[in-house]
Amino acid sequence: MTQSDASTSDIDPFSTEYLLDPYPFHEQLREAGPVVWLSKWNCWGTGRHKEMNEVLADPKTFCSGAGVGLANFNNEKPWRQPSMLLEADAPEHTMRRAVVGKVLSTGNLRRLRADFEVAAAALVERLMEKRAVDAVAEVAEPYILKVFPDAVGIGQEGRENLIPYGAMVFNALGPQNELFQESMVGIKEVSDWVMKNFLRENLRPGGLGLEVYEAADAGQVTLDEAPILVRSFLSAGVDTTVNAIGNALWCFANHPEQWQKLRANPALSRSAFEEVLRFEAPFQSYFRTTTKDTSLAGTAIPGNQKFFMSVGAANRDPRRWDQPGTFNIERQTTGHMGFGGGIHGCVGQMIARLEVEVLLTAMASRIARIEVSGPTTPRLNNVLRGFDTLPLTLYPAH
Amino acid sequence: MGSFIFIAHDGTLRSLEVPAGTSAMQAAVANGITGIVAECGGSQMCATCHVYVDAAWLPKLAPMQAPEDAMLDSAASERKANSRLSCQILMSAELDGLVVHLPERQV
Ligand code: HEM
Numbered sequence A: 001m002t003q004s005d006a007s008t009s010d011i012d013p014f015s016t017e018y019l020l021d022p023y024p025f026h027e028q029l030r031e032a033g034p035v036v037w038l039s040k041w042n043c044w045g046t047g048r049h050k051e052m053n054e055v056l057a058d059p060k061t062f063c064s065g066a067g068v069g070l071a072n073f074n075n076e077k078p079w080r081q082p083s084m085l086l087e088a089d090a091p092e093h094t095m096r097r098a099v100v101g102k103v104l105s106t107g108n109l110r111r112l113r114a115d116f117e118v119a120a121a122a123l124v125e126r127l128m129e130k131r132a133v134d135a136v137a138e139v140a141e142p143y144i145l146k147v148f149p150d151a152v153g154i155g156q157e158g159r160e161n162l163i164p165y166g167a168m169v170f171n172a173l174g175p176q177n178e179l180f181q182e183s184m185v186g187i188k189e190v191s192d193w194v195m196k197n198f199l200r201e202n203l204r205p206g207g208l209g210l211e212v213y214e215a216a217d218a219g220q221v222t223l224d225e226a227p228i229l230v231r232s233f234l235s236a237g238v239d240t241t242v243n244a245i246g247n248a249l250w251c252f253a254n255h256p257e258q259w260q261k262l263r264a265n266p267a268l269s270r271s272a273f274e275e276v277l278r279f280e281a282p283f284q285s286y287f288r289t290t291t292k293d294t295s296l297a298g299t300a301i302p303g304n305q306k307f308f309m310s311v312g313a314a315n316r317d318p319r320r321w322d323q324p325g326t327f328n329i330e331r332q333t334t335g336h337m338g339f340g341g342g343i344h345g346c347v348g349q350m351i352a353r354l355e356v357e358v359l360l361t362a363m364a365s366r367i368a369r370i371e372v373s374g375p376t377t378p379r380l381n382n383v384l385r386g387f388d389t390l391p392l393t394l395y396p397a398h
Numbered sequence B: 001m002g003s004f005i006f007i008a009h010d011g012t013l014r015s016l017e018v019p020a021g022t023s024a025m026q027a028a029v030a031n032g033i034t035g036i037v038a039e040c041g042g043s044q045m046c047a048t049c050h051v052y053v054d055a056a057w058l059p060k061l062a063p064m065q066a067p068e069d070a071m072l073d074s075a076a077s078e079r080k081a082n083s084r085l086s087c088q089i090l091m092s093a094e095l096d097g098l099v100v101h102l103p104e105r106q107v
């Protein structure tokens, strides 16, 4: 393969150095050109908003069925049965997506709001008693592991398995490096728990998981597809939102004037979350695979090539965003790539929005100020960005 | 190129010229029309890009697909016979001059 007409870069988006502080690399990637050949992994890529949009808008040419990680399923066997949504193409993707999209749609989620509000209020009550808390272990994880499995209809026992399961699924989108190997340690028991909990007989009536099975009864998807579709909730819906909440609190601790804005007008919770997703995207990168020879921004790309997209870079592309490095919760954020876009755009985005909006609203009513109170540690993952520990001091209002 | 015409709930009119293939939602968002929120950026997940298509134009639109139909039931303002998601309306020669009315609220 020759890449004569494209810029070449030796950036490794899965190296520890990159994952610890991706922003300088993002800039290099964006400025190297609209389409870049990444020599470390022999794949193409972009860090620009416009090109990423074009790729996502053309799933016939840039497909997901050969995997949305580095591995090319046309050339190597997938490590697990691929996701029936994330890693499927039309026509199979279409009906499944319609079914899951309906289950996770705004209208169907409305009934969950009251439960989320009760959970958020109880959590904030506990936080205000302690005041010195960890944003991940004491805020994000307990909240998400309460509201999300409750909504899906999963039992109480063993929910903490969802975190290492998700970490492994997302690490697997990168190379089989040390991070991936580490996340495989002890995974058998975790996977067994997950496999058991997406089975019909273990899902609570009235939950979102069972609604997928009911759609299968109605013939909209098959009964073989239903468990794997519910699995996709469990793989994709926990680590992403946990990281999102940690990242949100990090942003607010570092930008106290934005927290004051939110306190003055809690209705900004929803748009504030969008700005967090733009500014510190929890899901940082993923791939497509070309189905035929094509060209993008004037660069010829052959068929059957992996194509890397950096959400984090596109979300701070100065060609698209005014003052991209400024965290501003009143910004017009439509078009950020935090939830992807096109036909595979995050199907869980409305439940994620509801979860975080409700939590931020509850926190803003009780907390005057948030401060980082000690050293933080990152939760390194090949494609996710977030904290492992983030110690905070919360100052009560009045 | 072609124009979308937006009539806000308060009657304010804006005409936006955009290339073929651009959605009415994208046109609105790129030009600061606040009556379109478009939280999901066009994934048919939010119904915050709801519009009422002017009756005269309705027959010219591509028919609605199932996901759009389902999503419109979640719209914050009343769903009417001419309700559509503006993220699914793409500019074409046929639609040059399309008039849409914005609902009272999107969230
Ligand atoms: C803040 C939290 C979240 C973020 C940042 C996020 C991000 C994303 C992104 C970027 C994609 C697109 C991937 C691609 O195009 O290849 C995606 C797809 C997906 N997400 Fe999320 N997600 C979040 C929460 C959730 C939740 C709560 C669920 C489950 C209820 C979920 C389930 C899915 C599924 C099933 C897909 C595949 C959709 C398809 O291919 O049609 N996500 N997500």
Ligand code: FES
Residues within 6 Å of the ligand: B025, B038, B039, B040, B041, B042, B043, B044, B045, B046, B047, B048, B049, B071, B085, B086, B087, B088
């Ligand atoms: S932009 Fe969300 S449904 Fe149209």
